[in-house]
Amino acid sequence: MIREYKFDDKAAFLHQLEELVRSGVHPRRLTVTTPFHVHEVEHILHLRPSWLKLFTLIGAAAGLTAGFAFTVGTALDWPLRTGGKPIVALPTYIIVAFELTILFGGVISFLGFLFLSRFPDIPAIVSGTECGPEFIIREDTGEAV
Template identity: 50%
Template sequence: MKRFTFDDKDAFLAKLKELLASGVPARRIQIVTPIPVHEALHMLKVPASPLKFFTFTGALTGFVAGFALTIYTSLSWPLITSGKPIVAIPPYMIIAFELTILLGALASLIGFLHLNRLPSIPHILNPDETGNQYVIFVEEDQ
């Protein structure tokens, strides 16, 4: 793996542009920067994370499960008091909200672990290796 280290953001961006212009595929380039460099992400065409779909699916599941649980419980063991309806939506919204947050957060955690292929970590980058420098790693042809 080739390593290019720079102290200057402009030199880093120039080398990255040069590598991409020379035909190196963006999927073979990894960058490490001390601060977010949005220009580099645009040059590498980094796609948006699909994590939002895990979160949405978990939250929707929690919302439906919250209402299903409370409605099923009320219909199975009705507590008829003062002629009030057996199924009343406003109090059930609390349970639905809580399960929405719970399952949304758990799905986000599971999605995060899945998308990052954790817990197997082939190469851990120590922050002391790069310091406050801009680094470009280019994978070699095999």
């Protein structure tokens, strides 16, 4: 059975959530939806930090590596001296590597967000599940209806 608590007020909502957790309800049995990001919820429910930073790190590192590999690789592939500059002119390649670091880091972070949040949530899109402006706590009591 699902027991639902609805609040208009953030303080009352947080108080109720704390009460539930303190009374021994396991955070996994609680589903919380809020109209905006409420930092305190993560502490009360003991949510683990997001793995998103791993995606960001991998993306940024891949972009940096790709930027240098791409520019240096193509320069060495067909060495052509122009403007009296060295074949591998690293300072000028920093720009390309920097931009690709940000591009890959940003895009892979976004893809990571979609993956971790299970977006696009097709069942929710099809069923048309809505989220209201209230603070809602749904407690799975584990009892049969």
